[in-house]
Amino acid sequence: MNFKQLCASLMLVSAVVAAPAFANTKIGFVNTERLLREAPLSVTAQKKLEREFASREQELQRLAKQARDLQAQLDKDGVTMSESERKNKERDLGNLNRDLQRQGREFREDLNLRRNEELGQIQERARKAIQEIAKAEKFDLIVEQAVYVDPKSDITDRVMKALGGK
Numbered sequence: 001m002n003f004k005q006l007c008a009s010l011m012l013v014s015a016v017v018a019a020p021a022f023a024n025t026k027i028g029f030v031n032t033e034r035l036l037r038e039a040p041l042s043v044t045a046q047k048k049l050e051r052e053f054a055s056r057e058q059e060l061q062r063l064a065k066q067a068r069d070l071q072a073q074l075d076k077d078g079v080t081m082s083e084s085e086r087k088n089k090e091r092d093l094g095n096l097n098r099d100l101q102r103q104g105r106e107f108r109e110d111l112n113l114r115r116n117e118e119l120g121q122i123q124e125r126a127r128k129a130i131q132e133i134a135k136a137e138k139f140d141l142i143v144e145q146a147v148y149v150d151p152k153s154d155i156t157d158r159v160m161k162a163l164g165g166k
Contacts, residue, residue: 028142029149030130031156036119039126040164045118052114056107063100067093122163129162130155 036042070093078086133155134142142155 025140026138027153028134028137028139028155029146029153030126030142030144030159031154032123032126032144034156035126035159035163036122039122039160041122041125045122049111049114049118053107053111056103056110060100060104060107063096063103067096067100070096125163126159129159133158133162 070089074089130142
């Protein structure tokens, strides 16, 4: 018996010995991306964030329009303006663009911070719901990432229902 045959034989024996251990294992799968995107709790959190940041977003849009209008005025009338008036408008445009960039950066940072806070709360509640389902239905293992999932192992809808009912 050569080395390849010995390895193949050992793998076959290992598979035969290990098979009964996995035969009665109950495994579930939760699609966390879908859960965080579609669960009623997630949708509510997204709407809450949109309401919370709507006024700041409108302010950014107003500043952006103001900057575009000022740039258009400079492009159109810049050659006919006095030197000092043109420089004042260019300085105003530069200041406006800096404010716009700063406020945009602060907006994104604040939005990301709040989104992460909301997602953290949802993930915590989802983990508790998953653990409750696992205990109640006697799952041995629940995974969140997989290359392939048999639809009968997917418990995402049950977790969403559990989250919606709380």
